[in-house]
Amino acid sequence: MKFLATTAIAALMATGAMAQDVTIRLAHLNPEDPFASHSGAMGAVFKSLVESNSNGRIEVQLFPNGQLGKDNEVIEQVRSGLVESTISSSGGMAQHYPLVGVFDIPFAFPNIGVASKVIDTDSSFGEAFVADLEEKTGLEVLGLLDSGGFxxxxxxxxxxxxxxxxxxxxxxxxxxxxxxxxxxxxxxxxxxxxxxxxxxxxxxxxxxxxxxxxxxxxxxxxxxxxxxxxxxxxxITPYIWTMNAEFLGSLSEEDQYLVKWAADVATDAGRSMSRVIEASEKGLPALAAxxxxxxxxxxxxxxxxxxxxxxxxxxxxxxxxxxxxxxxxxxxxxxxxxxxxx
Structure with missing residues (x-):
């Protein structure tokens, strides 16, 4: 589901100004530099949008580079409520939701354009995949994108x-x-x-x-x-951004909206950053040297x-x-x- 623009967020935030202060811990495996990895870009954009649009009531703490443990371990921490959110590889998610393996049919996707449309929460398949994952894991999915390309x-x-x-x-x-x-x-x-x-x-x-x-x-x-x-x-495999469902449900309606909207924008930023890295001197030209x-x-x-x-x-x-x-x-x-x- 796509969310409304920043002006709508600002109006909603005005009604929730008295809400309790909140901390969101977001973990992922990759570098924090937003220009080095898609999850780095996602974390940076999410933190900026959430903190600025909540007037600082919500703090986002980033834990990149696998600081909190292996991928599957951090997902378990999110499920148990020790950590609020994580951006995970399919390998980590497979130990909690084995059906992620359906993405692994070789050469199923003809190009990155088709992959970007299918591996998305708004696609017909993405909606069904997310609904099933949420039902079986108890997690809330905030974003679905490719892991960085083919x-x-x-x-x-x-x-x-x-x-x-x-x-x-x-x-x-x-x-x-x-x-x-x-x-x-x-x-x-x-x-x-x-x-x-x-x-x-x-x-x-x-x-x-x-x-x-x-x-x-x-x-x-x-x-x-x-x-x-x-x-x-x-x-081409997915990265899946999840949040503890009980934590998200404990937020005010306005803050839930903000978190989901910010994650949606951040996911788009992450997808775009992967394409930029692939096409820039940080990608294939650097490796070819x-x-x-x-x-x-x-x-x-x-x-x-x-x-x-x-x-x-x-x-x-x-x-x-x-x-x-x-x-x-x-x-x-x-x-x-x-x-x-x-």
Whole structure:
């Protein structure tokens, strides 16, 4: 749901001027710099809008860089009320809401335009996905966006230009069974690790490589410990912004409106910042200065899809049953609908 403009917020805030002071602790895994990561941008915009439009009654405290723990741990803190809000990867959310794995069908999204429309709380699929997540976790979803763009592979063994190049590579994945199934189907060795351990694992050879969007590869400085960057565009996964539902419900109606409106604006800012980073010298050009970059051809992409899609689909059907299959089909249908707008 999109929210009204700042003038409407100001009018509503005037009626809630006597409300009690509030602190919102917002955690995420990425750098605080709003020009380095989408969640950094989201945190900065949210803090500015909430604090200024509440005349300082509501304070937003930011905890970036995984300061409060691993992704899944912080989600648990939000569910229990120890922390008010977090912006999470699909890997962290999967341990609380496994159906997030439906996003992991390789090459399902044809381009970033379609992905941006589908991975949104206002899309037909986004509304259904959010409603189900909220019902099963008890969390309130404030924002839904992509994790920074399409995934690419990095590694220190060889360029990945074909499925055959994946053979035997130890690829770090999020703790997602769907990601593990995909890597296995391509001939690699999935190495699930929490985010905080990835750089060291790549540095020491525990993992040969990993997969992430270009902005994340850049701010994580993987170019320091990886030699090759292969542009495959094989996945795009969500980041999900949640808040403790009881906490949100305890706020006045005006403050609830402010929080949701500010989060909506901040989510748009985060989505836009990912595109800016991708297109700027902070993205691919910076990585190309230190890494050998190759782009996988459409013909080879089709072979990747042919090898990996059946394995991931079978895992979704096996692990999540009819419910997972229905969610997957709803997402694929939404993708097809959005394709017609381009």
């Amino acid at each position: 995934f690419a592979f990095t590694d220190s063994v060889r360029p990945i230009a074909s499925v055959e190049d994946m053979d035997g590579l130890k690829i770090r994945t999020m703790t997602l069974p769907t990601h593990e199934a995909m890597i296995s189907s391509l001939g690699g060795q999935p190495t699930p690790l929490p985010w905080a351990e990835v750089y060291t694992a790549l540095q020491t050879g525990v993992a040969d490589g990993q997969m992430n969007p270009v902005p994340i590869i850049a701010f994580a400085k993987f170019d320091e410990v990886q030699q090759y960057l292969s542009i495959t565009n094989h996945l 230190k890494m050998e970059v190759n782009v996988v051809t459409p013909e080879e992409q089709a072979k990747f899809a042919e090898a990996a899609q059946p394995a991931v689909r079978a895992l979704i059907e096996e692990n999540y049953g009819a419910e997972g299959t229905a969610m997957l089909e709803a997402m694929l249908s939404s993708i097809e609908e959005e394709k017609t707008d381009f």
